[in-house]
Amino acid sequence: MIEAMNLSKRYGDVVAVDGVSFSVGRGEVVGFLGPNGAGKTTTMRMLTGFLPPTDGTARICGHDIFEEPLEARRAVGYLPEMPPLYPEMTVTSYVDYVARIKDVPRRERRDKVGRALERCGLADVSRRVIGTLSKGYRQRVGLAQAIVHEPPVLILDEPTIGLDPIQIGEIRQLIADLAGGDGDSRHTVILSTHILPEVEAICRRVVMIRDGRKTVDAPLAELIRDGHGLEELFARQVSHDAAQDVAEGRA
Amino acid sequence: MKRVPTVAWRELRSLFVSPVAYVLMSLFAVLAGLFFILGVAAFNAWVLQLQQYQAFDQLEKINLSDHLVANYYDSIGVVLLFLVPGITMGLFAAEKTNGTQELLLTSPLTIWDVVLGKFAAGAAFIGILVAMVAAFPGLLFVYGDPELGKTLTGLLGLLLVGWTYVAIGAFASSVTRSQVVSFLIAFVLLLCLLLLPAISDLGVLGGAGGLGDALKWVSTGEHLQQMMQGLVDTSDLAYFAVVIGSFLLLTKASVESVRWR
Numbered sequence: 001m002i003e004a005m006n007l008s009k010r011y012g013d014v015v016a017v018d019g020v021s022f023s024v025g026r027g028e029v030v031g032f033l034g035p036n037g038a039g040k041t042t043t044m045r046m047l048t049g050f051l052p053p054t055d056g057t058a059r060i061c062g063h064d065i066f067e068e069p070l071e072a073r074r075a076v077g078y079l080p081e082m083p084p085l086y087p088e089m090t091v092t093s094y095v096d097y098v099a100r101i102k103d104v105p106r107r108e109r110r111d112k113v114g115r116a117l118e119r120c121g122l123a124d125v126s127r128r129v130i131g132t133l134s135k136g137y138r139q140r141v142g143l144a145q146a147i148v149h150e151p152p153v154l155i156l157d158e159p160t161i162g163l164d165p166i167q168i169g170e171i172r173q174l175i176a177d178l179a180g181g182d183g184d185s186r187h188t189v190i191l192s193t194h195i196l197p198e199v200e201a202i203c204r205r206v207v208m209i210r211d212g213r214k215t216v217d218a219p220l221a222e223l224i225r226d227g228h229g230l231e232e233l234f235a236r237q238v239s240h241d242a243a244q245d246v247a248e249g250r251a
Numbered sequence: 252m253k254r255v256p257t258v259a260w261r262e263l264r265s266l267f268v269s270p271v272a273y274v275l276m277s278l279f280a281v282l283a284g285l286f287f288i289l290g291v292a293a294f295n296a297w298v299l300q301l302q303q304y305q306a307f308d309q310l311e312k313i314n315l316s317d318h319l320v321a322n323y324y325d326s327i328g329v330v331l332l333f334l335v336p337g338i339t340m341g342l343f344a345a346e347k348t349n350g351t352q353e354l355l356l357t358s359p360l361t362i363w364d365v366v367l368g369k370f371a372a373g374a375a376f377i378g379i380l381v382a383m384v385a386a387f388p389g390l391l392f393v394y395g396d397p398e399l400g401k402t403l404t405g406l407l408g409l410l411l412v413g414w415t416y417v418a419i420g421a422f423a424s425s426v427t428r429s430q431v432v433s434f435l436i437a438f439v440l441l442l443c444l445l446l447l448p449a450i451s452d453l454g455v456l457g458g459a460g461g462l463g464d465a466l467k468w469v470s471t472g473e474h475l476q477q478m479m480q481g482l483v484d485t486s487d488l489a490y491f492a493v494v495i496g497s498f499l500l501l502t503k504a505s506v507e508s509v510r511w512r
Contacts (some may be wrong), residue, residue: 020512048357049357050356050357051510071359073357073359078354082350083350085351086265088265089261091263100254101254101359103359122303217257
């Protein structure tokens with residue numbers, strides 16, 4: 001469903017993402033890990049079509065992001081790190097607007113908007129103005145926006161950041177539900193996070209990047225099989241790199 | 252292109268749920284009324300003066316269209332110069348601060364859908380303001396007989412001037428994240444446009460056919476004058492189309508530029 005092929009992004013001399021390739025199949029939930037500034041957000045922005053890669057390309061459901069940008073974008077639901085909300089709109093009118101610009105046909109719009117609100121637990125606040133909602137609710141509106149057109153691919157940038165433990169549990173359950181289900185209705189999910197238990201709770205595969213390069217790409221079960229937790233692996237990655245930095249005189 | 256109305260409608264609704272639209276409309280109503288009253292008073296005083304001096308040959312020449320309505324439209328053009336940046340300042344700057352720019356650019360919308368949608372919203376708002384203006388010369392038809400043609404072409408001119416200002420304001424909003432900065436850029440650009448004929452009139456840039464004339468052509472004022480005389484000339488319409496089109500192109504390039512960085 002998602003194929004990243006040698007994705008690279010350079011800003012002048014700075015290389016933010018350097019030749020990252022991976023592919024994700026239908027119904028898979030992939031945890032995208034890495035320290036802050038590793039290039040997670042940049043990679044996600046390239047997959048969603050917000051930023052063009054300087055090198056390489058990606059295919060979403062078979063649509064190349066350069067050759068068929070609109071088709072590729074139509075197939076993606078994207079929750080950026082900061083939920084893209086209009087504070088002056090009501091929840092329903094906002095989600096309805098997103099459904100319109102995502103080309104949901106007029107006949108299905110009402111149903112899909114209702115379903116997205118229901119799934120994200122927003123039915124009670126549907127008439128509220130977004131600016132008056134708590135952070136947890138705003139995050140959910142962001143998620144409702146990402147799923148309203150029922151895209152085959154979901155790209156979520158730190159979906160549980162700033163939520164309380166109960167809300168985190170609810171969002172995780174929602175993500176698990178989206179990826180579950182049967183047949184064609186299963187969503188493919190990539191989510192970035194640095195909360196490691198989150199990965200253990202919902203992801204089946206882990207892609208780790210550091211300094212814009214992919215360092216790990218393996219099923220979660222394999223990574224934690226030898227008794228070491230993900231935390232240890234992550235720490236080892238970062239400290240290994242730190243040691244390498246010292247050796248190379250970068251630190 | 253079919254999504255242009257969707258973008259425009261959302262933009263308009265947001266304008267009208269925020270205080271901005273109402274503040275601007277109230278301010279505009281007050282200023283439009285004030286300038287009208289002042290205009291009528293000045294016209295009256297002038298007519299009385301001419302009668303006292305028994306200058307009948309001059310009294311023959313003055314009329315409501317050229318000596319009241321035209322001046323009034325001129326003032327409204329200046330009022331628009333102050334108000335339009337207030338309408339347009341949020342068009343793109345707010346999308347950046349809300350983070351919704353990321354939503355728009357990852358949706359199956361083209362950048363033209365976004366730019367034209369936002370321009371259409373601003374243009375519709377100008378339509379409302381011009382409709383408010385129309386009420387005042389409308390009153391004159393009750394008590395006098397200004398020329399209908401000139402009154403209408405003048406309104407059309409104001410509408411086109413307003414749309415030009417919106418296109419320039421939209422561009423100003425697309426180059427910054429800050430609404431205040433956006434307002435100031437738009438204001439300065441519009442002020443320059445207003446002052447161009449004054450620079451040209453200094454005469455330092457050469458006479459007819461020189462740079463001075465070119466500056467005059469670039470300014471909106473000259474074209475508005477033509478339309479207030481009742482002349483709807485293709486070259487004036489072309490002027491507005493060219494300026495609006497150029498600034499929308501610039502806006503499109505500016506919105507797209509996040510992708511080049």
